[in-house]
Amino acid sequence: MTSYFCPRCWSEFKEDFEFCPVCGYDLKNFDKLSYEEKLIVALKHPVSDYKINAIRLLAKLRSEKAVFEFERMIEEEDTIIVLEIIEALSKIPTEKSLELLKRLAKSNSKVISKRAKEILKAFDAERSKV
Numbered sequence: 001m002t003s004y005f006c007p008r009c010w011s012e013f014k015e016d017f018e019f020c021p022v023c024g025y026d027l028k029n030f031d032k033l034s035y036e037e038k039l040i041v042a043l044k045h046p047v048s049d050y051k052i053n054a055i056r057l058l059a060k061l062r063s064e065k066a067v068f069e070f071e072r073m074i075e076e077e078d079t080i081i082v083l084e085i086i087e088a089l090s091k092i093p094t095e096k097s098l099e100l101l102k103r104l105a106k107s108n109s110k111v112i113s114k115r116a117k118e119i120l121k122a123f124d125a126e127r128s129k130v
Contacts, residue, residue: 002016004016004017005045005046006020006022006025006027007025007027008020008023008025009022010044010045010046035061036058036061036063036065037065039054039057039058039061039063039066040063040065040069042054043055043058043066043069043073048078048080048081051077051081051084052080052081055081055084055085055087055088056084058088058092059087059088059091059092060091062091062092062093063092066088067089067096067097067100068096070085070089070100071100074100074103074104079111079112082109082112083111083112083115085100086101086104086115086116086119089101090119090122090123098123101120102116102120105117
């Protein structure tokens with residue numbers, strides 16, 4: 001059976017409603033969002049696999065809008081999600097992405113810090129070739 005989620009409150013329900021039965025959100029509004037905006041909304045989904053897929057797709061889109069949501073997420077999410085964000089930031093060439101990678105390189109988590117440093121080192125190597 002298909003599950004539906006409200007993109008505002010993330011309540012799960014089994015039927016396709018026009019309005020969320022929990023918070024009243026007009027689910028038709030979600031249909032009006034762009035693909036990129038829907039992926040950014042999915043970053044708040046309670047299921048980690050959905051978040052990971054959204055992060056990867058936003059990286060493919062090189063979504064600059066997503067970088068600001070990634071900034072919020074790095075403070076709240078587990079290591080696996082943050083590692084996905086690091087990979088995404090490496091594909092979104094903005095000053096904000098670089099700033100976040102530098103911040104993550106100073107993380108107390110050795111795994112997060114190491115990966116962010118590897119990405120930054122690769123960036124430096126690319127710049128020195130030019």
